Amino acid sequence: MASKASRWADDGEDAALEAQRKKEKEEKKRLKAEKARKLEAEKQAREAAAEAAEAEAASQQQDTDSANGPPSKRRKVSPERATSNGAANSSRLLRFEGGTFTKSRSVENYDKLNDIEEGAYGWVSRARELSTGKVVALKRLKIDPKDRGGLPVTGLREIQILKDCDHRNIVKLREVVVGDDTSKIENIFLVLEFLEHDLKSILEDMPQPFLASEVKTLLLQLASGLSYLHDSYILHRDLKTSNLLLSNRGVLKIADFGMARYVSIPPPPKLTQLVVTLWYRAPELLLGSSRYTSAIDMWSLGCVFGELLTREPLLQGKNEVDELAKIFELCGIPTEESWPGFRRLPNARGLRLPPSAGGGAAAGSIIRAKFPLLTLAGVSLLSSLLALDPERRPTAKEVLDHEYFRQDPKPKSEAMFPTFPSKAGQERTRRRETPNAPGRGEKLADLGQIDFSGIFAGREMEERGGGFSLRMV
Ligand SMILES: Nc1ncnc2c1ncn2[C@@H]1O[C@H](COP(=O)(O)OP(=O)(O)OP(=O)(O)O)[C@@H](O)[C@H]1O
Ligand SMILES: [Mg+2]
Numbered sequence: 265m266a267s268k269a270s271r272w273a274d275d276g277e278d279a280a281l282e283a284q285r286k287k288e289k290e291e292k293k294r295l296k297a298e299k300a301r302k303l304e305a306e307k308q309a310r311e312a313a314a315e316a317a318e319a320e321a322a323s324q325q326q327d328t329d330s331a332n333g334p335p336s337k338r339r340k341v342s343p344e345r346a347t348s349n350g351a352a353n354s355s356r357l358l359r360f361e362g363g364t365f366t367k368s369r370s371v372e373n374y375d376k377l378n379d380i381e382e383g384a385y386g387w388v389s390r391a392r393e394l395s396t397g398k399v400v401a402l403k404r405l406k407i408d409p410k411d412r413g414g415l416p417v418t419g420l421r422e423i424q425i426l427k428d429c430d431h432r433n434i435v436k437l438r439e440v441v442v443g444d445d446t447s448k449i450e451n452i453f454l455v456l457e458f459l460e461h462d463l464k465s466i467l468e469d470m471p472q473p474f475l476a477s478e479v480k481t482l483l484l485q486l487a488s489g490l491s492y493l494h495d496s497y498i499l500h501r502d503l504k505t506s507n508l509l510l511s512n513r514g515v516l517k518i519a520d521f522g523m524a525r526y527v528s529i530p531p532p533p534k535l536t537q538l539v540v541t542l543w544y545r546a547p548e549l550l551l552g553s554s555r556y557t558s559a560i561d562m563w564s565l566g567c568v569f570g571e572l573l574t575r576e577p578l579l580q581g582k583n584e585v586d587e588l589a590k591i592f593e594l595c596g597i598p599t600e601e602s603w604p605g606f607r608r609l610p611n612a613r614g615l616r617l618p619p620s621a622g623g624g625a626a627a628g629s630i631i632r633a634k635f636p637l638l639t640l641a642g643v644s645l646l647s648s649l650l651a652l653d654p655e656r657r658p659t660a661k662e663v664l665d666h667e668y669f670r671q672d673p674k675p676k677s678e679a680m681f682p683t684f685p686s687k688a689g690q691e692r693t694r695r696r697e698t699p700n701a702p703g704r705g706e707k708l709a710d711l712g713q714i715d716f717s718g719i720f721a722g723r724e725m726e727e728r729g730g731g732f733s734l735r736m737v
Pocket of ligand 2: 520
């Protein structure tokens, strides 16, 4: 090798040259070793400083994130570049900052206060961060047997989407923490900002319905969060009152992104049809459409609007067929005019429908009869959200600009919003009688041949003018 004397060094001049080369090499080696020592010392110093600040940094990280948006989450961990001497030039390569993986903190950093919700799969509790005293909500990742021990795709999507979102009407993910045995999926927890209520519990307990001004404030916030999601190519796919949180300061936040996903425009051709809890599920989904758009969330928003007005879920079908029947009763029988092309949807081919009872106009009159206190602008907004044809539903942005919100009574300021006793802050586990979001991989109901032709039988007595109204209970 190079350290041996050259076999060709047969005269004095060669020997001198060889000695010179050797000397240079040794000098280079010495410089290199010195530089490595220097870098190692610097690295150790940095690590010591980072360790000391770790707890502090982790808690402050989330606050900084919310102020500066997602990019600030990336901490720089690549080594400092060499600063002095010519050797530094050798490291002047193009460097691309990759994402960094940092170890998740332990759930032991939190002290559980009380359960908020414990269902068949889900588990959410109120907890306090030991180092800061901050109250948070801990949500345990659901196990999905289909993922055979791996991370459930729904959980991964929920984490990814919540990490990417930064909007005052979307619940904030502070961090993800793990229990001792990280091999178990149920030992992964989302740490979310805590909000005192969900809209469902408030509606169940409040003695009087929300005032019109309060409904407007809530709807505006919901539409604002939804507009942000849709602008970011995210479909929520499970909007319902139990997934909408409300703080004691009147701020509404969209939560539960277990069903959410990113979509392209136009949407991919084969999205799963089994999404959205039955009572909030749009007719195109019930009829088997797999190429749906953000209009499915707008339908759910219409259902939430109706529920805010009456405190009762609007369309409480017992199963898919019954849900469709309830939709047709409220929104009219679909026709080629009211919903062009609906017959091409997989489950629509076998539908036997009664002759149209006036189409959209009749639908408007039924909605008006069901919500007698709602202004005309309110009825127009609600009917448009509940349009059978997804193309005719307004976008979230259009909802924000709707006449309804400009009319008196004006939306109530959030600061003036009433406060409610918090269920989530009490030692109590709630059980729901309402249907759950569909599970992944569940079988889609085959609606087969459905006969809706007798859907209005017995209602002839109630007919009024050109349309008809339903018995109100
Ligand atoms: N950040 C939070 N602050 C306070 N309560 C919360 C929070 N997140 C969730 N909850 C409560 O826990 C309930 C369940 O949460 P979430 O919907 O996210 O979980 P889930 O297990 O997916 O529920 P489900 O399957 O019942 O829809 C909510 O309805 C709400 O009452
Ligand atoms: Mg939920």
